[in-house]
Amino acid sequence: MHTLSDLERASAQVAGGAEPWAGGWGRLVANGRSSAGWSPRPVETVIRGGDGSNYGPLFLDIHAAYQNALRWHISGEEAHGATAVRILNAWSATLKTVTGNADRFLAAGIYGYQFANAAELVRDRPDFEFERFREMLLGIFHPMNEHFLTNHNGAVITNYWANWDLCNMASILAIGIFADRDDLVDRAVEYFHNGAGNGSLPHAVPFVYDDQGLAQWQESGRDQAHSIMGIGLMGAFCEMAWNQGIDCYGVDDNRFLKGAEYVAKYNLGHDVPFTPYTWQSGPSTTASHAGWQTHTVPSPSARGQGRPVWDQVLGHYSGRMGLDTPWVAQIAESLRPDGGGGDYGPNSGGYDQLGFGTLMQYPAETGRRVVRLQSFNYPERYVRHSGTAVRIDPTASPLGDSQFRVVPGLAGTADGRVSFESVDAPGHFLRHASYRLGLVRNDGSAQFAADATFLPVAGLAHSRLTSFRAHNFADRYLRHYAYGLRLDPVSTDLARADATFRMVD
Numbered sequence: 283m284h285t286l287s288d289l290e291r292a293s294a295q296v297a298g299g300a301e302p303w304a305g306g307w308g309r310l311v312a313n314g315r316s317s318a319g320w321s322p323r324p325v326e327t328v329i330r331g332g333d334g335s336n337y338g339p340l341f342l343d344i345h346a347a348y349q350n351a352l353r354w355h356i357s358g359e360e361a362h363g364a365t366a367v368r369i370l371n372a373w374s375a376t377l378k379t380v381t382g383n384a385d386r387f388l389a390a391g392i393y394g395y396q397f398a399n400a401a402e403l404v405r406d407r408p409d410f411e412f413e414r415f416r417e418m419l420l421g422i423f424h425p426m427n428e429h430f431l432t433n434h435n436g437a438v439i440t441n442y443w444a445n446w447d448l449c450n451m452a453s454i455l456a457i458g459i460f461a462d463r464d465d466l467v468d469r470a471v472e473y474f475h476n477g478a479g480n481g482s483l484p485h486a487v488p489f490v491y492d493d494q495g496l497a498q499w500q501e502s503g504r505d506q507a508h509s510i511m512g513i514g515l516m517g518a519f520c521e522m523a524w525n526q527g528i529d530c531y532g533v534d535d536n537r538f539l540k541g542a543e544y545v546a547k548y549n550l551g552h553d554v555p556f557t558p559y560t561w562q563s564g565p566s567t568t569a570s571h572a573g574w575q576t577h578t579v580p581s582p583s584a585r586g587q588g589r590p591v592w593d594q595v596l597g598h599y600s601g602r603m604g605l606d607t608p609w610v611a612q613i614a615e616s617l618r619p620d621g622g623g624g625d626y627g628p629n630s631g632g633y634d635q636l637g638f639g640t641l642m643q644y645p646a647e648t649g650r651r652v653v654r655l656q657s658f659n660y661p662e663r664y665v666r667h668s669g670t671a672v673r674i675d676p677t678a679s680p681l682g683d684s685q686f687r688v689v690p691g692l693a694g695t696a697d698g699r700v701s702f703e704s705v706d707a708p709g710h711f712l713r714h715a716s717y718r719l720g721l722v723r724n725d726g727s728a729q730f731a732a733d734a735t736f737l738p739v740a741g742l743a744h745s746r747l748t749s750f751r752a753h754n755f756a757d758r759y760l761r762h763y764a765y766g767l768r769l770d771p772v773s774t775d776l777a778r779a780d781a782t783f784r785m786v787d
Contacts, residue, residue: 288643289356295646296641302618306620309622318364318365323342337382337389337630338630344623345633346366347401348400349623349638350362364409371411374414374415387427388449390453391453392634394452395449398453398459399456399522431454437566438562441561445501447480448515449515450481451477452515454470471523483530483538486499486500487538489557489559496555497544498541502548503577504581506581506582506584511589511635513591516538518635525787528746531598532603542610543610546609554580559577561574562575590635590639591635594639595607596610596645600645601647601648602645604650618640623637650687654785655684655702657674658747659780665783670720671721672719674765674767675765687704692731692732693731694735701731712734712767715733719766719767736753737753748782748784750783759781760781762780
């Protein structure tokens with residue numbers, strides 16, 4: 283869920299004592315799970331639900347690993363990095379199975395995605411047993427995630443609430459990212475769009491009230507604890523996808539934002555519209571006329587519960603995109619700075635989210651997205667400048683050479699046109715001249731504006747990613763060739779791959 287830029291930004295804000303990041307850091311440091319003295323307690327068989335449940339040490343250790351890894355990145359204290367690795371290595375050396383009643387699928391989903399995110403933070407440390415941990419995720423967690431999304435534990439498709447699907451979707455996505463398995467990433471994102479179960483976007487957010495900027499959450503008639511949990515899970519899913527250059531946040535005119543606004547507004551004590559929600563429960567053999575129930579009003583159960591999910595949602599929609607988020611902003615402010623596992627009760631529900639959204643995702647600015655353009659077919663290379671020259675190069679310091687502010691198109695914003703302004707050379711933009719790209723100071727002319735404006739379109743080599751068509755040459759796209767950047771017509775598979783990018787924050 284966190285990019286290198288996220289971690290560097292948090293470290294700089296904390297070092298400077300800036301609020302609210304310093305307050306979020308204070309909550310992390312005060313959390314007992316972030317202690318470098320934490321000792322893991324791995325077991326071979328984890329049971330969630332039914333006789334012999336013993337899953338407590340698992341979620342405690344995952345959060346300890348994640349929190350120590352954050353402290354290592356932000357403070358540079360080696361002891362915390364070593365502790366995170368020690369915890370993760372202990373589990374990958376020990377765990378053989380996750381079982382229990384139906385709740386075993388919640389364990390596979392929640393702890394699968396959390397494990398992968400904790401491990402991602404230490405993946406490049408030499409003391410981390412990367413391959414063994416990868417095998418654990420792919421061999422134990424992923425098969426259970428896939429089984430649930432495919433078979434839903436032998437139940438009718440509407441039997442399980444949105445959060446059951448969402449946690450397993452999040453786990454497949456996180457494992458795919460960690461294990462460098464693009465097929466798993468594609469599987470999770472496809473399910474988000476079109477899955478049959480209640481975690482896919484149209485089912486998780488079934489009714490939209492466009493005139494109010496709201497959309498009903500699938501579990502709103504059940505209770506608010508699970509509704510807020512669902513917001514956190516979908517937020518985590520969208521953030522992970524976003525960091526792969528895939529925009530799930532904005533799908534269907536920001537449908538997820540409308541769902542988050544709905545849940546936030548109701549939990550702040552305000553009335554919201556409600557459309558009767560009817561579903562069937564029972565095994566897949568249930569007769570078509572049996573097992574039906576209907577919710578007619580939002581449930582007041584656990585209304586107003588605090589969970590650390592809101593600053594993450596705010597960070598994207600308000601921070602990156604500059605959108606109006608009145609209810610999400612209000613509920614986030616009421617809980618800021620948020621904490622993490624261990625700060626919201628001792629039971630497993632208090633560990634459903636990794637948390638620390640204020641520290642990691644509170645927006646320093648609104649509507650000022652900063653990205654790196656990652657090559658699709660050379661994923662170790664990013665668009666960067668050296669002086670005025672622009673190329674795709676391996677990640678290198680300083681990071682600012684490869685960071686660009688995405689601003690409204692200098693020649694117009696029709697259809698989402700954008701321009702790219704250098705972070706470390708303000709006032710300089712990516713511009714083509716004689717079909718070659720360079721970094722050039724804006725001279726204010728109409729010609730410059732036209733040459734520095736691009737139309738984002740679905741990726742020519744991967745529809746979930748992005749290609750950029752020139753504003754003033756409708757048949758030419760931004761592509762790399764011999765590692766340089768240029769504008770070319772695109773007619774071959776190689777050219778389509780060269781012209782496809784991930785927009786990575």
